[in-house]
Amino acid sequence: MTLLLDGEQVMGKNLKITANLRIEADDMSGQTSNTDTAHKGFKPKTLAVTLMIPFVDSAQLRTLMRLAEATAGGGQLKMYRIVNDTAAAFGIREVQFSDGVSAREADTQAAWLVQFTLSEKASNPEKVEQRRAANGVSAQSAPGQAVGGSANAAGTGADQELSGFEKTLKKLDDYLAPQA
Structure with a gap:
């Protein structure tokens, strides 16, 4: 493979x-x-990779670490085009390193057991979600007025329909606290 x-x-x-x-x-x-x-x-697809690198081939581990630590513009992790049969079968084309890279010494061999995870970027479900039209938000209102507002907050209260009792209270309010 x-x-x-x-x-x-x-x-x-x-x-x-x-x-x-x-x-x-x-x-x-x-x-x-x-x-x-x-x-x-659907969350991004991931590829969990395990392999063994002999101690004598330490340059291979350094190369893998260089790939894992690579960044693109703005300090973001580098995105890679991937070629692998399993990735192709899952429809994965672009990946980033995620969840870290670990290398531990093998018990019976002079080698590192290396594990890392590649996470899909720009997945098909993500592209579909971005193309989907956003749900429109309709303005919501309730009867009455906004909290903290007054009937005369917009200058004149002519746009509001007042009941007979409210008209009387408004006249009293205007008399007691005239607008300057």
């Missing part, structure tokens, strides 16, 4: 890649035994 990131081969022995697609859902059962869930979307 081959793993290429922007055309640069990730070298190592026993390369194993596990692809994951996380589907977010919330339990809607409350305190019942109902099995209803609310679908909350």
